Amino acid sequence: MSPISAGLKCPTYFTSFQQNADDFIQIFDSLRSKLMEASVASIFTEVHTIKVGVEHLVKNELLSALPCAVHAASALHDGSDRGCLPGTRTAILDALQAWAIGGHVSVDLNPLPGLDSPNMLSLADTSVLWLQGMAGSGKSSIAISLAKYLESASVCTAYYQFETAKQHHLNPSNLFTTIALQLAAQNPSLEAQLLALVRSAKDLQRRSEDPAEQLERFLLPLLKGDSKTLNQVVIIVDALDESGGVAGRRKILKGLASIAPYLPSTVHILITTRPEQDIQETLQILPQPPNVSELFMDELPNSSTKQDIYQYVKHMLGGPPLSAKPEQLSTLSEKAQLSFQWASTACLYIVDRDDGNQTVLPLARLRKILSSSSATGSQISLYNLYTTVMDAQFGLSMMRAYLFPRAEVGIPRARC
Template identity: 25%
Template sequence: MLEDLCKWSSDTDSDRAVYWLHGPAGAGKSAIAQSFCAKLEAQNRLAASFFFKRGHPSRGNGNRLFPTVASQLALCQPELTTTISRIVEGDPSLIHRALSVQLQKLIIAPCRQTFVGRILIIVIDGLDECDGKEIQCEILRSIGTAVHQGPLPLRFFVTSRPESRIREVFTGALQGVHFGINIEQSFIDVEKYLLDEFARIHREHHETMAAIPFPWPVPQVVKSLVQKSSGYFIYASTVIKFVDDKDFRPTERLKVIIMGTREANDKSPFVALDLLYTQILSQIPARQQLLRILTILTAKLDLSIGRIEQLLGLEPGDVRLILRGMQSLVGAADPFPDDIVLRNRLGNLDDWSSGSRIYVHHASFYDFLQDPRRAGIFHTDCDSCKTDLSRCILQTLSDESTTTKADHLVW
């Protein structure tokens, strides 16, 4: 798929200026987008990237898309720096105008006025994660209008779930100028990934795996995991993150997974994934405190670890201790990486200091926690959890001994 993307991005004769990669949650759309960004960046052909994230103050806001793209163009493409800067200086109100105007004035016009000498790609990942259904369609319609106006040294790579409203725009405003590709479920790729990662774990965990014969695990176990994945990488990658935890023996962690997968008889990929999530959460002993922390995460309060501990009346370091063993589902970083590509470039962040923020590895975990049928006892979007969180917030606001007036503004 990456080979096809590279061919499309460099084909000067193609009239398909938009490439839409669609598929269900966990199919690997964002992983492909990140890999594609890395390839384009190495060739100096990445115009900009924007990874939407539902509920995030900046990455969930569709109005931030085109100004962010223009900013990245000005910073990373020297040929466009002066042109874009002059346009913004001449009319600073552009960043508050309609999306179609933003795209035309901040991005399309500079690219048409300036000789770039190569095709630049704008990557927009997770369009369905953009807050507001209408603004999702408006973004696509704006791109469609720009593309239909004539040749551009720009192309747009868009990923999303195959929502009906998004599909309708592609078959309407973007008809004839886009490729629509469904990311296929790939059992073969998942098997290759699992075999490679298990070999790496066996090699890197040399102290605890020295007496375990290789290849590990046995083929029957790998085959079972591949079947349970239903071809989706989110299941496989979560299994690997769980088994690869340096604080535990890989053999024991894998045994936990195997015991859980025996219960998954439904053909839906969510059943196996939900059992995996439940199995991981069930290993956490501090169940009540875990639910309170997960409630804060699903409420999208964007609090630092120190603030969470203060809010819940915990001691410093308690959040890390409570979430120990959950590195396959969550991580922490300071400063919190606002861009997924930047996060990957910086490496695997694992900073659980007081000022860090907790981030969830995949949006499907949020979906799980907020659905009572899927999460069961770990459902966090219930009245009792929200009432408890509200009580904690009111208690913190009223506690003048621990919260100053300046802090009240933050809360």
């Protein structure tokens, strides 16, 4: 090819090169644009993450100013099986569950037809329910089972259990703010309301340990919402009698009774307590609005309670390794005298691998309990059982009477 003919083709080469360059520039511009967009998106994401983190820190800082008992609901999440044994207390639990979620509220408390006449429980229009009963009657187990059921049903639930041994951080001074914090943690709308309330309060008001002020300033505004927009809310205050002094309990009782008329139909409050004298006196002098009701554990049919105790004893002792005989299970159930606390204490003592002396087998301990004399009255019988257990554990028959005169020692709560 001559130089002249080769030169004639140069424009074609230049045209092709220009086209390739334009394509490269277009691709580069496209990549640069995408890179810029990705960078902006990444920066936006980072800024948003930082913003959310800062808001979370500010929120936590604000809410941490409120007195809070972090272990108030530990009975629900400590990995134990506290609560009612499946298949027991079915009537009362059905009634409370229906009441709590606003369903059918008239239930026959006698689940054993033919043994007792119908015992209908009506909780219509009840906002605040007082569940009262003696020690060992199963109040806390019922409260725990109800709370666990409501949590599983995604119902906004606050649970606060008082314990005598933990009065230093479970006491009336942090009850209502702890409940407010528990509810806010489950409901974004309530959380926003609580944050606004805390922001508007002065520092001393935030840290107030007066139950009445806490209730009025931080909890009641959350509960007075429109029933059309406020979902179901349930508050359970368990073992109020273990909250400490009389003055603190009286403030709680007065506060809860006073707010009942202002609660929407979607809010329900359950309080469990022993029938202590100061509690009874306070309830008698308080004006009782129609939406406050009382239920006593001894109103439950004896036949159903006996059957539930038998089922519990059978569950604990009827299978391996002990495999107690049916007549032994029946006798032990009868000796409980309708007290779940007695049945629970006896069963735990019998199945314990270490009786203190490491000599007595479970079957021998069962026979010892069965042969022990029965006393009239569940509380006396419970005390006698405690002394039997202490003798076996420590062998301190003489010192027991001096150190623990008719006192309840550290026996776990009953499971009904």
